Amino acid sequence: MTTTISGELTRPGLGGGFRDLRQSSFLLKLLVRKELKVRYRGSVLGLLWSYVKPAVQFLVFYVALGVFLGLERSARNPDGLSNYAVYLFSGIVLINFFSEALGNSARSIVNNGNLIKKIYLPRELFPVASVWVSAVHFFPQLVVLVIGCVVAGWHPDAFQLLAAVGGFAIVGFLATGLGLLFGAANVYFRDSENLVDMLLMVATWASPVMYSWTMVEAKLGPGLFALYQANPITVGVELFHYAFWYPTTDGSAAMPPNLFSLWLPVGMIISLVVLALGQLTFRRLEGRFAQEL
């Protein structure tokens, strides 16, 4: 009997990195769908909740911070930010996306340990799928944000909308890179999750989400302020402000200097470098995942 000898001898278990992802796009899709299905258990309410929660969050910000605390610009508080709730929320949705993406992708390898120990498949799929799931969860928050913006008199131009896409991409790449890095590290040191939690807390406060960049510049001076600006999350948040909050104001507020000529490319490059480093570390460590899990 002649058997067909198909293909060459290959070494099993050597992944091709992100090249594998294109070939496994169907599996990636199923993994994302699985996450979402498991999360919502097919309930209509589940999906509804993901709209209700950010909507309530937005209202609370508006009332508690804008009205009660008086951070909103008014006759008594001329230095305040106009439409503070929109300002705050446009930064928060991006931070939420980053937190969820990084938190889940950092845990994804250990959580899927049972599978990784038994069947070979491109392991990058798990952190990347986590980031996609977070992007899906980002969508309802974006809807709430846009509604809030429209109510506040939003009139963006095409460039401002592009800025939002850029900010989202910068933060998405950064989360993927760090997710790969910490996802792999977590296999060896299970308490590196604590580092991630700490990082996420710092991330919220180390970017102008709650406050305005002008306060930072006034306190830090030019050198340190440049460092502050080099944080890709800061750039992402400022791009979101430019896209969502700025077009609701009278345009008198100043945007950070050189946001597009300097900080956008810097943020993008740093994010891509982190992504490359994360991917590199991941590939170096993944060979031993199955035995360490």
Add this chain to the structure above:
Amino acid sequence: MANAIEVSNVSKEFVLRHTRSIKEAVVWLVKGRKGDLSKKFHALKDVSLMVETGETVALLGLNGSGKSTLLKHISGVMLPDSGSVYTRGRVAGLIEVGAGFHPDLSGRDNVYLNGAILGMTEKQINERFDAIIEFSEIGEFIDTEVKFYSSGMYLRLAFSVAVHTDPEVFLIDEILAVGDEPFQRKCIAKIQELAQQGKTLVVVSHDLDLVSRICSRGVYLEHGNVLFDGPIHEAVARLRA
């Protein structure tokens, strides 16, 4: 005849680490590295195994002799410390019942998920879906969440998906035990059919009668060493001795 699997001088050492946290590692460093954080364990020692395309091989040995570890090297889940592993064609491993199944998803969703995990495309799964369900005899339970399945039902679905991936090399680790008698017979018939089609099989099982029926060659492992490699009946006889 060409080889489907070439395992050459593979050694594998596991590090039995006592710590999995940064905290303990730091404490260990601060205390002047007293004591060893890790103990080493040799699971495979200079193992070589050439399997020709179309051969049916049983891996035999007592618990902890390294059978599963060797299968994991062939499937690519683990990489050898030294030596090399090569395979030809698509390898599908049935390492454990239900690995790759998600309890909260229905049988249907799990067929797609598991099929994709084992390397099938969307089109292939669509085409073979009915055949998969028919072989598994899951019937109306296909839309039930698999957490409500019995372990035998798990096995049926998992085995059915795996055989329908149509691999050139099929690795089976100790899974047939949970199936009931009729289904076991069906599985064995299917495995024999695959063997006749010229597929390469590597089977791990403690059921010596079963492997004698399926396989023609036996490899006897002990503490990570290959003690015997030859006709299945001799290998079984050695193990029973």
